[in-house]
Amino acid sequence: MEGNLGLVDVDVHVGDSAFSFLEKPASGIVQSTTVTGRGLAVHSRNSVIFGEIVAAQHFGRCVPS
Numbered sequence: 001m002e003g004n005l006g007l008v009d010v011d012v013h014v015g016d017s018a019f020s021f022l023e024k025p026a027s028g029i030v031q032s033t034t035v036t037g038r039g040l041a042v043h044s045r046n047s048v049i050f051g052e053i054v055a056a057q058h059f060g061r062c063v064p065s
Helices: none
Strands: 010-014 018-023 031-036 040-049 052-061
Touching: none
Parallel strands: none
Antiparallel strands: 010 018, 018 031, 031 040, 040 052
16 A cells, blocks of 8 residues: 555455455554445554554545546
């Protein structure tokens, strides 16, 4: 996957009603993006910056480009 800092490895989990991308960087955090078959999506980002947890979550809809 291409992110803000370049290419990153992701694991993909495919289920009956959605699929998820899991990013597991060396820092030990996990970031995930889940997309339903209808294009509804949520991205959860949990970071550690200077020893503090910084969390963010974004909801939306994926559209073809």
